[in-house]
Amino acid sequence: MEFTPVLKPARLVQRYKRFLADVVTPDGEELTIHCANTGAMTGCGAPGDQVWYSTSDNRKRRYPHSWELTQTACGQWIGVNTLRANYLLGEALAAGAIPELSGYNSFRAEVAYGAENSRIDWLLAAENRPNCYIEVKSVTLLQQQWGYFPDAVTLRGQKHLRELQAIAESGQRAVLFFAVLHSGITRMAPARHIDPLYAEMLLQAQRRGVEVLCYGAQLSPGGIRLHTPIPFFNFDGDPSREKSKRSRISLA
Structure with missing residues (x-):
């Protein structure tokens, strides 16, 4: 944009x-x-x-x-304007800039779904393949060289994880997309030290088939564009203390 x-x-x-x-x-x-x-x-x-x-x-x-x-x-x-994240992903989808989300010919925003009366940020559809439900989250928290989400306890985020997990369990595709809007973040993890329940729910959702995608952005006074995949790690604990695991992280 x-x-x-x-x-x-x-x-x-x-x-x-x-x-x-x-x-x-x-x-x-x-x-x-x-x-x-x-x-x-x-x-x-x-x-x-x-x-x-x-x-x-x-x-x-x-x-x-x-x-x-x-x-x-x-x-x-x-x-810092979290309203931009959905729009940025919409632009990237239209441009085919997210390879993991390619192959769909229908893109709809803010579609009602789920047992808890939610609205999915993006619903992707194509013939002969399951629909893809995408929940978008904006990431700006940088601590100890890690990017984290959320930056506060999020009941709304927990609700979205329940809805996404139900979608995945129904046989459709469910994606949690982190739009990383901080130029200093090169790797991400759930903020277990801030919202441990969210981190546990996300780990369970992943095990049930929910996909997690993270993309960084180029930011300037002229515009913002999603462009670079960022690795995501869901450790069962504080990632800053997982020395053996951190040693295997590639930031390439």
């Missing part, structure tokens, strides 16, 4: 009330911008970080500017 016009920079003052952030532009203007990320956003925006924001032409919006990216002091890029 391209940002048109290109994002504008500002310095972060603070994020508050979950959905708002105060910033100062290079010419000294103070703005309050909207933050679409409802998560903890750990490490995604410290006071003084450079942020990049878009501007909507919708005059009905109380806050026309939206926080899109963070550029940290160490030069890492983070996509």
Whole structure:
């Protein structure tokens, strides 16, 4: 996806009330911008970080500017607008950029499904093959050289795992797709230290046939594009302590 016009920079003052952030532009203007990320956003925006924001032409919006990216002091890029993840995957599917999800000719977004009244992010279909149900999650948490999901306990995420597992057990294809929107993340694991139940449920879902795909992204003020597979490891414990397993990890 391209940002048109290109994002504008500002310095972060603070994020508050979950959905708002105060910033100062290079010419000294103070703005309050909207933050679409409802998560903890750990490490995604410290006071003084450079942020990049878009501007909507919708005059009905109380806050026309939206926080899109963070550029940290160490030069890492983070996509903080979680609403972008589904759109990014949709673009990648249309372009055939995800080999594991190729071969489908029908792509539908936000389709109702499941016993718990969920909506799947993407439903893929083709003749003579099972439907493919894809749940998309945005990943921005980097700790001890590992990317993690979730960044807070997620009852909604647990619900989605139950729904995906039921799909896999029915004989259709179920995929949990992690859109990794942090340039510093090169390997991923479930955040067992944050939500141990989610990690256990994900391990069980994988054993029942749910697939996990992780793709990193190129991020810049001009746009974002999913492009690189990232290895995913579901350890039964803290991956930072699994020395014998880490020694076998290839980041190529």
